[in-house]
Amino acid sequence: MINRIIRVVIAVLGALLGVALFVYTTSVFALEGIKGNFATYIIGIIISSFLSGLLLFMLSPWLINKGRGLANWIERELANVPVINIVLGSIGLTFGLIIAYLVSGLLNNFPIPFVGEIISAALYIFMAYLGVSIATKKIDELTNLQAIFKKNSQKEKSGKKEGKVLPKILDTSVIIDGRIADICKTGFVEGPLIIPSFVLEELRHIADSSDSLKRNRGRRGLDILNKIQKELDIEVRIFEKDFEDLSEVDTKLLKLAQVLDGKVLTNDFNLNKVAEFQGVPVLNINELANAVKPIVLPGEEMIVQVIKDGKESGQGLAYLDDGTMIVVDSGKKFIGKNIDVLVTSVLQTAAGRMIFAKPKSLMDKSAS
Numbered sequence: 397m398i399n400r401i402i403r404v405v406i407a408v409l410g411a412l413l414g415v416a417l418f419v420y421t422t423s424v425f426a427l428e429g430i431k432g433n434f435a436t437y438i439i440g441i442i443i444s445s446f447l448s449g450l451l452l453f454m455l456s457p458w459l460i461n462k463g464r465g466l467a468n469w470i471e472r473e474l475a476n477v478p479v480i481n482i483v484l485g486s487i488g489l490t491f492g493l494i495i496a497y498l499v500s501g502l503l504n505n506f507p508i509p510f511v512g513e514i515i516s517a518a519l520y521i522f523m524a525y526l527g528v529s530i531a532t533k534k535i536d537e538l539t540n541l542q543a544i545f546k547k548n549s550q551k552e553k554s555g556k557k558e559g560k561v562l563p564k565i566l567d568t569s570v571i572i573d574g575r576i577a578d579i580c581k582t583g584f585v586e587g588p589l590i591i592p593s594f595v596l597e598e599l600r601h602i603a604d605s606s607d608s609l610k611r612n613r614g615r616r617g618l619d620i621l622n623k624i625q626k627e628l629d630i631e632v633r634i635f636e637k638d639f640e641d642l643s644e645v646d647t648k649l650l651k652l653a654q655v656l657d658g659k660v661l662t663n664d665f666n667l668n669k670v671a672e673f674q675g676v677p678v679l680n681i682n683e684l685a686n687a688v689k690p691i692v693l694p695g696e697e698m699i700v701q702v703i704k705d706g707k708e709s710g711q712g713l714a715y716l717d718d719g720t721m722i723v724v725d726s727g728k729k730f731i732g733k734n735i736d737v738l739v740t741s742v743l744q745t746a747a748g749r750m751i752f753a754k755p756k757s758l759m760d761k762s763a764s
C-alpha cells in the first residue's frame with residue numbers, strides 16, 4: 397500500500413516536472429506560435445505532463461529501491477557515529493551554509509556570465525565541508541567547554557566552592573592488575589573513571605589470544621571493568637573517539653589525558669616515565685602500594701620464615717605479607733624455619749622496598 401502511494405506521489409511530481417519543462421522550453425526557445433495558440437499550449441502542457449508522469453511512474457520501483465538502499469546505507473553509517481558528532485556536525489553545517497549565503501551575495505553582480513554561479517556553488521560546498529569538519533574535529537574541546545559550563549552552573553547553584561576533580565584514565569595494565577577495583581572501593585579515588593575505546597579493544601584482543609596466559613589476563617581485565625561499573629559507586633565513562641593518527645595505545649592515552657585535562661592511572665613504569673617527560677599527570681598504583689607499606693627502621697626485630705636462598709653466598713630470602721622481600725644475611729642455613737631477625741638497612745627502589753636483616757641469634761653470639 398505504501399509503495400503504491402509513493403509511486404502515485406512520484407508520478408504527480410513527474411507530471412509537475414513535465415509542465416515546468418514545457419513552459420521553460422517554450423520561453424527559452426521563443427516558441428511564440430505555441431504560446432499564441434491557447435488550445436495548442438494547453439494540449440502541449442497535458443501531453444508533456446502525461447509523458448513525464450508516466451515515465452517516472454514506470455521508473456518509480458527502481459527509484460524506490462535505490463532510495464531505500466541509500467537510506468539503509470546512511471542509517472548504517474550513522475549508527476557508528478556518536479550522537480554528539482551528528483549534532484555538532486549539523487550545527488557546523490548550518491553555520492557553514494549561513495556564511496556561504498552571506499558571502500555569495502557579493503557574487504550576484506559578477507561581470508562574467510555563469511562564473512558567479514559556479515563560484516557560489518563551490519563556496520557553498522566548501523563552507524559546508526569546513527563547518528562539519530571543524531565541528532567534529534574540535535569535539536573534545538567543545539565537550540570540555542560544556543563540562544566546564546555545567547560544572548560552573550552547579551557550583552553557582554549550590555554556593556559551594558569545590559576543587560576540580562580531574563578524570564582518571566585507565567590503561568590496560570592497571571585494569572588487568574585488578575587492584576584498582578579495591579582502591580576505588582575504599583573511596584580514595586574520585587571519579588570519573590575514563591575507559592578509552594582503544595583500551596577496550598586491546599583488552600578484547602588479549603582476551604581472544606591463543607596464548608592461555610594472555611587470554612586469562614584479558615578476561616580478568618574485562619571482569620574487573622564489569623565489577624567497577626556494576627558494583628562500585630563511582631562514575632565510569634567510555635570514551636568512544638580514537639586517535640587514528642597515533643598507533644601506540646600508550647601514546648593515545650597520553651594524548652587523551654592532555655585533551656581531557658585528566659590523569660593516567662597505571663602501573664606501567666615505562667608509561668610513567670614517558671608521561672612525566674610530556675608533563676602528563678600520572679597515578680601509579682605501585683607507588684601507592686609502596687607508600688602504604690609499613691615503615692621498617694634499622695634495629696627493629698621481626699619474625700620471618702626463610703623461604704629460599706639468595707643470590708649471594710649464604711643469603712636467605714623471606715617475605716612480608718605485603719610481598720616485601722627480606723634479604724637475610726647468613727640465612728641460608730635457616731631455610732624453612734621461622735627465626736628472629738634484626739633489620740640492618742632498608743633500600744627503596746623503583747620496583748619496591750627491600751629489607752636487609754641478620755639472624756638475631758648470630759648477632760647475639762658475635763656480641764658475646
